[in-house]
Amino acid sequence: MIKFILGVFASSNYWFIVLRSTAPILLVTLGAVITEQAGIKNMALEGSMLWAALTGVIVSAATGNAWIGLLAGIAASVLIALILGLFALKLDANAVLCGVALNLFSTGGTVFVLFSLTGDKGVSSSLASKTLPFIPIPFIDKLPWLGKVISGQNIAIWFSLLAVIAIHLVLNKATIGRRIRATGENVEAAKAAGIDPDRIKFFSLIISGILAGIAGCFLSMGYTSNFTSGIAAGRGYVANAAQVVAGGTAIGAIFASLIFGLTDAMATYLQNFGLPPELIQALPYFVTILGFIVVTLIRDKREAIRKKQLFEGKLLKGGLKPVISGGESGGGAQA
């Protein structure tokens, strides 16, 4: 068994699949990271991906151009994110429930549209849709192992890496990134500093919509070459869990989505090894939950230590005004 797994880790084909299944998760996780940083939970990522996947297929089939399909898919995905923003921010709805609602709307809606267009509920194979290009890399594809892993991957995989860099820069180097984090941390303080929180939240929703749009289009125009019902397969939800694992950073998102990608790709292999596929399929979600628990555990522990230090006055040197310890003020309140 261990030998088998080591063998899998050595094969270039495994890593090819890892990259392929990590990329869509990475893209949506980045989307979840940026909205979470702005203080709004985008549970509608799943729905965004579904509409993007379907729109991409339909438009690319109609125009014969995969890129126009991609743009249309992104537009559809952004639209879902904007609807979420409209209800959650302007109409005071619970953002999480709105996400649930939009996902229902999208699961039903995409099948409804697919059926109305093609007469098929399951798969869009009757539409002559295009796929996004696969990129062979000159010189590198000649390399023995690496060539097989990174050459010939879909362009969306490279988009996902670009997106990591872009989101990293936006969050850490740009003014808008500081505003996003300020809004997420403390809305009132952000308002006092002259930031319009709703605008920031809408901005981050649009970014997450674009990312989910690319991911959705990749699923139906690269990962596979059709739209199938429920094609997002919970990736939008996984992204929301992975976002916690990522700890709110773009670099963290790589690791968080790799956890999913590694187990997802391993599942395909273990299936051949003769383990029951049902249990294997549960593995990526299980590992995601584990990661989710471990990271929150670490985060809480760290926070507890920080609070303890604060309480013991160890951080007072850092320029904080000395506060008389909590015990006395508590006594004061009782009096």
Add this chain to the structure above:
Amino acid sequence: MKSNKSKSRGLFGTIGLFFTDRDKLEPALITFLAAIFSILMGVGLIFIVSKDPVTSTKNFLLGPVLRTYNFYYLMIAMVPITFTGLALCIIYQLRYTSLIVDSSFYTGAIIATAIGVKLSLPAGLHPAVAMLAAGLAGGLIGLLPAILRIKWRANELVSSLMFNYIFYFIGSFVILYYLRDRNQTILASLPFQSTFSLPKLVQNTQLHAGFIIAAVFVVLVSIFLFRTRWGYEIRITGANPKFAAYAGIPVASVALYAHFVSGFIGGLGGAVEMTGLYKSFIWQMNPSYAWDGVIVAMLARKNPKFVPISAFFLAYLRVGADFMSRRGDVAFEFITLLQGLIILILASDKIVNYFKARRLRKNALLAESAVRGVAPKGGEA
């Protein structure tokens, strides 16, 4: 939160004479309007895609009452969504958003299947044991996201969705490897023993005693939420967890038992569905009744009393859509789309509390003009 005793006699004022509490009446009215709106949207969609929209619309709107068979079908369809709706009422009273009821229901059905296939028990006892076991398992599963949230502040919706995938795969694994009937070409469990099935309520129909069990649970959950200390603690914790904690309510354990009860109802619902409706486990995929439960609970405004009404409404829509899609060119899935729309509207505080906000604004204006000494127009100060 007493209603303010405004004496104005507009349309809503007149209705208000019968309902003393406007704060409750008006959201109910909006809920009703949302339901009407969704039906109109549905009809609009039919007219866009159907080649024969009039027949399709007729089948959609009247299908459930056109045939007796369909009406029984509707009553059967009410059963599972009543259970998940009740389970989610409890969760929503607590202001949690966990969807773990999906796992509870599905696993409950799996456990009932195992008991129905493997155990030999006397007739009355057999389904009862299955329901109890399924309920207990469902309750324990229901605890998982709550524990994650309380202990590690992990968002309960996200974790429950992950768990739903996990329990779905585990469930189908159990069916495939331990309970599968190898003589069937489709995925199905071995047939249940004859002692396992619930009696039918009406001869020659599928309407089973589970309908009565569901009705009993509507009453039980209403009593639990509004007439017991536990229910009171759940509602207080949901309304204001900080206040509840200061008042000495053990907030964490309240959340835990609320989730257990909710999961218990979900698991029991899964078992009822198996013992009542099926002769063997034949779900090819998870029917995901929890997602229907979301809308049932929201239409009922988190009040178990109204769950039968909203379950009837949703079942009516679904049976109508099913009838229509089998006789026409409109996909059944458009009903899921409408469900999403309704939840979206009902989740919006500004829409649901529109009248209240308007009244408060009007009162504020009246008060302001009274202070200024100007007689307000068209209202009594």
